Amino acid sequence: MSKELVFGHQNPDTDAIVAAKAFSYLENKLGADTEPVALGEPNEETKYVLNHFDEPALRVITKAAPEVDKVMLVDHNEPQQSVSDIADVTVTHVVDHHRIAGFETTQPLFYRAEPLGCVSTVVYKLFKENKVEIPAKLAGLMLSAIISDTLLLKSPTTTPTDVAVVKDLAKIADVDYETYGLAMLKAGTNIDSKSEKELIDADAKSFEMNGSTVRVAQINTVDLDDVFKRQAALEAAAKDENKTEGYDLFLILATNILNSDSELLVVGAPTEPVEKAFGKKLANNRLSLPGVVSRKKQVVPPLTDAFNA
Amino acid sequence: MSKELVFGHQNPDTDAIVAAKAFSYLENKLGADTEPVALGEPNEETKYVLNHFDEPALRVITKAAPEVDKVMLVDHNEPQQSVSDIADVTVTHVVDHHRIAGFETTQPLFYRAEPLGCVSTVVYKLFKENKVEIPAKLAGLMLSAIISDTLLLKSPTTTPTDVAVVKDLAKIADVDYETYGLAMLKAGTNIDSKSEKELIDADAKSFEMNGSTVRVAQINTVDLDDVFKRQAALEAAAKDENKTEGYDLFLILATNILNSDSELLVVGAPTEPVEKAFGKKLANNRLSLPGVVSRKKQVVPPLTDAFNA
Numbered sequence: 017m018s019k020e021l022v023f024g025h026q027n028p029d030t031d032a033i034v035a036a037k038a039f040s041y042l043e044n045k046l047g048a049d050t051e052p053v054a055l056g057e058p059n060e061e062t063k064y065v066l067n068h069f070d071e072p073a074l075r076v077i078t079k080a081a082p083e084v085d086k087v088m089l090v091d092h093n094e095p096q097q098s099v100s101d102i103a104d105v106t107v108t109h110v111v112d113h114h115r116i117a118g119f120e121t122t123q124p125l126f127y128r129a130e131p132l133g134c135v136s137t138v139v140y141k142l143f144k145e146n147k148v149e150i151p152a153k154l155a156g157l158m159l160s161a162i163i164s165d166t167l168l169l170k171s172p173t174t175t176p177t178d179v180a181v182v183k184d185l186a187k188i189a190d191v192d193y194e195t196y197g198l199a200m201l202k203a204g205t206n207i208d209s210k211s212e213k214e215l216i217d218a219d220a221k222s223f224e225m226n227g228s229t230v231r232v233a234q235i236n237t238v239d240l241d242d243v244f245k246r247q248a249a250l251e252a253a254a255k256d257e258n259k260t261e262g263y264d265l266f267l268i269l270a271t272n273i274l275n276s277d278s279e280l281l282v283v284g285a286p287t288e289p290v291e292k293a294f295g296k297k298l299a300n301n302r303l304s305l306p307g308v309v310s311r312k313k314q315v316v317p318p319l320t321d322a323f324n325a
Numbered sequence: 326m327s328k329e330l331v332f333g334h335q336n337p338d339t340d341a342i343v344a345a346k347a348f349s350y351l352e353n354k355l356g357a358d359t360e361p362v363a364l365g366e367p368n369e370e371t372k373y374v375l376n377h378f379d380e381p382a383l384r385v386i387t388k389a390a391p392e393v394d395k396v397m398l399v400d401h402n403e404p405q406q407s408v409s410d411i412a413d414v415t416v417t418h419v420v421d422h423h424r425i426a427g428f429e430t431t432q433p434l435f436y437r438a439e440p441l442g443c444v445s446t447v448v449y450k451l452f453k454e455n456k457v458e459i460p461a462k463l464a465g466l467m468l469s470a471i472i473s474d475t476l477l478l479k480s481p482t483t484t485p486t487d488v489a490v491v492k493d494l495a496k497i498a499d500v501d502y503e504t505y506g507l508a509m510l511k512a513g514t515n516i517d518s519k520s521e522k523e524l525i526d527a528d529a530k531s532f533e534m535n536g537s538t539v540r541v542a543q544i545n546t547v548d549l550d551d552v553f554k555r556q557a558a559l560e561a562a563a564k565d566e567n568k569t570e571g572y573d574l575f576l577i578l579a580t581n582i583l584n585s586d587s588e589l590l591v592v593g594a595p596t597e598p599v600e601k602a603f604g605k606k607l608a609n610n611r612l613s614l615p616g617v618v619s620r621k622k623q624v625v626p627p628l629t630d631a632f633n634a
Binding site for chain 2: 112113114115116117118119120121122123124125126127128129130131145312313316317320321
C-alpha cells in the first residue's frame, strides 16, 4: 500500500489540523501508511493548542500529486477549499461534517459525514467503533477542536454528541475544559496585532453559489468594536482580494464569542441575495445578526438558498 | 420529527429494496419515523427473495415531495438515478457504496459510504455500531442482497468484510447461503420470458460522462447465447430508448454468472471511448470482456476516464 496524505481545508482552523492528526493516527493504527499535513500555517488559536499540549505543527504542502497518488480529506470536501491539485489525485477517504458540493469521484470511496458540531467528534466515533485507544495528548487536541468549532459548546451546531464527547475527552486528557476552552478561544481573538489582510484571510472559505464565487471570512472577537473601528481598512482589503482572487462577493462575519452575536460586513456584488437571505437591508455595508455564530449552519445555507431562488 | 421516506435507486435490484427496508428498520429503532419505499417494482430475483422469506414488496412511488420534505437515500446518490423530484426534497441521510457524482446539498447531512461489495454490508455495520439486533427475516434479506451484488461473493467488488457478514447473516437467518444463493441468482436469470425492452430496463443505470448520457444495463444469465441469439432485437430496443429517453450511448453488459465473463453490446455514439476504455475494437457492435462482472468497478470507472481523457 502506497503512502497517503491526510489534510484539512485551506486556511486551516484548529479542527482541520487536529482532525488530520487524529484520523491519520487512527488509519495508521488500522494498518494504513499515512502522513497528516496542512494546507497552511496554524492560526493563533491552533498555535496556543499545539503549544499547550506540546505537539508539533504539521508540515505544510501546496501540492499533493508530486508526493502521492492518493489522499484522505478531513473537515472539507469542496474542491475549491482543498489542495490546489486535488483534481490530479484520488480521494480514498473523506471524514467531514459539512454539506457536500462539487465533490465527485470515479471510484467508490470511504465517506463518513455526520451533522455534528465538529469533525473531531466524528473521528472520536471512528476510534470507538474500531476499538482504538485515544492517547491523552491527542484527546487534548480533539477536545480543543470541538471547543473551537462549537465556541465552547454554545454554537447552534453543537449536538448532544459533541457535549458527551467533550466530557469524555476532558477526562482522558485530564483538562478542565471550561477554563481551558475560554483561554484557548481568547488566544485566537488577538486582533490588534494583525493586518486587515491577515484578519480576512485567517479563517475564510470560498463557495460557488449559482455562478458567483462567494468568500466568507469569520473573525472571532470579544468586542465587535475592535473589528469595526477598522471597517474602512477591512473593506479596502476585501475589495482588493475580490479583484486579485476573482471573488464576486466578500462577506466578513465578525462574531462576539462571549455573547454569541455577529455583525456581517459585505463587500462586492450581488448584495441582494445577502439582504434576502437574512430579511434585512444593508446599512453602511453592514447587517446585524444577533444569535448568529455559525458560518456553516446560519450563513451558508440561507445564502445558498437566496442565490438559487 | 416529520416522517421521511427511505428508498434505493430507480430500476431497483435486490440490494436497493433490501437496504431501504433494513435502514428504515434501523432508523425507526433509533427513534426516527421512516417508511421504506421503492422507485419501481421488484425484479424476478427480488420477487424470489421476498417470497422465500415471506416479506411484502415495498410501496412504489414516482414522486417524494407530495408526501414528505425529507428523504434518505440508500444504494445511490446520483440525482439521475433517484426519484424524479429529488431536487424538491432535502436529503438527510445517504448510505451507499458507489462513487459520488452530481450530489449536492445545502446543509450538512449523514453520509456513510464504504467501498464494500454491497450497501447491505454497510447497513449491517450500522446495526452493529448502534447495537440493534437484526431479526432473522431481515438477516435473510440482507444476505440475499449481498449475494446478489457480489454474485455469490465472486465479483471483484467482494471484500473480506462482505464474506464475513454473509457468514454471520447466514447464521442469524439459518440459511445454507451457497445453495440458497445459487437458486436465487438463477431465479433472476429467467430471460426467455421477457421482452427485449424488459431485459434492458430491468437493471439499468444512467451516467453523465463529460456531456454524454450513458445508459448501462446489465443482464445476468447462465448462458450468453441466450442473450445474443436476440442481438438484433436488443439493439433495436436500445436504439429506441436512446431516441425516446435522450441517451447518447446504450451499453448492454451481458454477464454469465456461472463463469464470471461478460460480453458488451454497444448501441449509439460515441463508441471511441468504449473501445479506448477496454483497449479493444468493436466487432459486430460487441466487445468480449472476460472476467468482467461488475458494472460499478470494472465498467463505469474506465469508461468515465476514457470519456474525460
